[in-house]
Amino acid sequence: IEESTxxxxxxxxxxxxxELEDTGIVLEGVKVLWDLENVALAVAMLFGLMYAMSLSFPDELRYTFEVxxxxxxxxxxxxxxxxxxxxxxxxxxxxxVAV
Structure with missing residues (x-):
């Protein structure tokens, strides 16, 4: 986690x-959100954080985030x-997916 962007x-x-014990979000090696209910909520919250904090998508994940x-x-x-x-x-x- 500490090495994750x-x-x-x-x-x-x-x-x-x-059963999941914990689901959360890491930004720059720091847990910024934790105890989220599921991965889908974590994805939505991650996008919200990225937009709210004006963060750019990491180059190595740009296609993943684009999709x-x-x-x-x-x-x-x-x-x-x-x-x-x-x-x-x-x-x-x-x-x-739908068209």
Missing amino acids: VGIYVIKDHPASN IKNVFMEINGVRLSNKALTFKNMAVSLNC
Whole structure:
């Protein structure tokens, strides 16, 4: 966690269990939110934090964030990079996302 620039962490009591002990968000190696109910809430909260704090997406995760933002959340999804557009087309053909 201390070496993470941006991330969502999930801690389980037991690896085989579906019960989560903790889910939270890390920014610059610091836990900024914890005890979140689920990963979906953590993703939404991470985007809110990124926008509220005017943080840019890390270069190594830019396509991941672009797909989440533009394809799944449908925020400014008009212009997609070639990689994100390829993913969206595959997801649409598999009926994973709506057009």
